[in-house]
Amino acid sequence: MLKTVDADRVRRLGPTRAGDMPLDTMGDESDEALLMRYATGDQAAAQALTLRLTPRVYAHACRMLGIPAEAEDVTQEALLRLWRMAPDWRQGEARVTTWLYRVVANLCTDRLRRARGVALDAVPEPEDEAASAADRMLEKSRAAALQAALNLLPERQRQAVILRHIEGLSNPEIAEIMETSADAVESLTARGKRALSAELSGRREELGFSDD
Amino acid sequence: MIEKKMDDNELESVFDAAKETASLPSSDLMSQVMRDAMAVQAGFAVPPVEARPRGIWQELFRVLGGWPTMAGLATAAVAGVWIGAFPPGFLPDLQAAYLGADDAAYLIDTAADGGFDLVEEAI
Numbered sequence: 001m002l003k004t005v006d007a008d009r010v011r012r013l014g015p016t017r018a019g020d021m022p023l024d025t026m027g028d029e030s031d032e033a034l035l036m037r038y039a040t041g042d043q044a045a046a047q048a049l050t051l052r053l054t055p056r057v058y059a060h061a062c063r064m065l066g067i068p069a070e071a072e073d074v075t076q077e078a079l080l081r082l083w084r085m086a087p088d089w090r091q092g093e094a095r096v097t098t099w100l101y102r103v104v105a106n107l108c109t110d111r112l113r114r115a116r117g118v119a120l121d122a123v124p125e126p127e128d129e130a131a132s133a134a135d136r137m138l139e140k141s142r143a144a145a146l147q148a149a150l151n152l153l154p155e156r157q158r159q160a161v162i163l164r165h166i167e168g169l170s171n172p173e174i175a176e177i178m179e180t181s182a183d184a185v186e187s188l189t190a191r192g193k194r195a196l197s198a199e200l201s202g203r204r205e206e207l208g209f210s211d212d
Numbered sequence: 213m214i215e216k217k218m219d220d221n222e223l224e225s226v227f228d229a230a231k232e233t234a235s236l237p238s239s240d241l242m243s244q245v246m247r248d249a250m251a252v253q254a255g256f257a258v259p260p261v262e263a264r265p266r267g268i269w270q271e272l273f274r275v276l277g278g279w280p281t282m283a284g285l286a287t288a289a290v291a292g293v294w295i296g297a298f299p300p301g302f303l304p305d306l307q308a309a310y311l312g313a314d315d316a317a318y319l320i321d322t323a324a325d326g327g328f329d330l331v332e333e334a335i
Contacts, residue, residue, distance in 0.1 A: 038249070038253065039256065040256075041253060041256060043250070043253070046246070046249040046250060046253055047246065047249075049249070050242065050245050050246045050249055051242075054237050054241065054242055054245050055234075055236055055237055058235065058236070058237040058241065059234040059235055059236070062234075062235040063230070068235060071235070072237070072238070072241050075237065075241060075245070076241065076244055076245060076248065079245050079248065079249070080248050080252070083248060083249050083252035083253070084252055086252075087256060138229075139229040139232055139233055140229075140233055142225065142226045142229035142230070143226075143229045143230045143232070143233040145226070146226045146227070146229070146230050147230070165224075165227045166227055166230050166231055193220075193223060196218075196223060196226075197217055197218045197219075197223055198217070200218045200223070200226065201216065201217045201218045204216065204218055204222065207222075207226065209218070209222050209225075
């Protein structure tokens, strides 16, 4: 039986770590099917879409912007646009996630343009929680170093590298999101990787890579 | 000293670290997104529906295709009853054909005395 859940319940269930994430009870339904049901007033579909899409959108916005507070604003705005356009959604035209990634990219680009000139020092390092294991520390410092290097890439290269190498999307799907060709995506990711490699080479030892 | 470049495998390890340490939304953000979803949905023309299980008849009705299918089934049923009760003139008399009115010559006299009287009458 499907259950409806209000915002207070979501707050109580609210995740702080991946393991705490409430389960998406409609995992077998596509995003598009859920969006259709949302448009017809189904509250359970609203809950399922929120749980499914918010973490994905937020993680992507964080990687693009490097600033959690900005990423929160972008996430809220992108999903608000999705809710508003739900009744006009044309079935089969695009995937919901493709549409969302495109909206997130546009919102991030606007913010990056406005923020241009902000010192890189203003970009905080990801929070360092009390991690006891050395490999956990190493993982965090690698992620932080990568984020700092990603922040230096041109926006399109950054977007292509994040979608391809961190979020694991295929080149054709990225091409659809970025409204370009798969060849152009290939070229963007290759240049992005070269730039990241050059930027991170000086920190190899610090990041746990030896010369052996 | 020449600095060694980070190779593809090392870069892949860095990407893996980023995958493992993905930032997760705060509970406040999740609540805000959910509130937005509900508020926008409340503005749609269709009133929100509480999710509830369907009954067997509702499910059958939905599986069969709804009102258009039901209308077709009802029409077929009425037409069948009508044709059965008042068959049109151009249709053969199916009842007579089935009972074999034209095959009387094949009747066999099975009377106890075995006189085959009916056969003789037929000849």
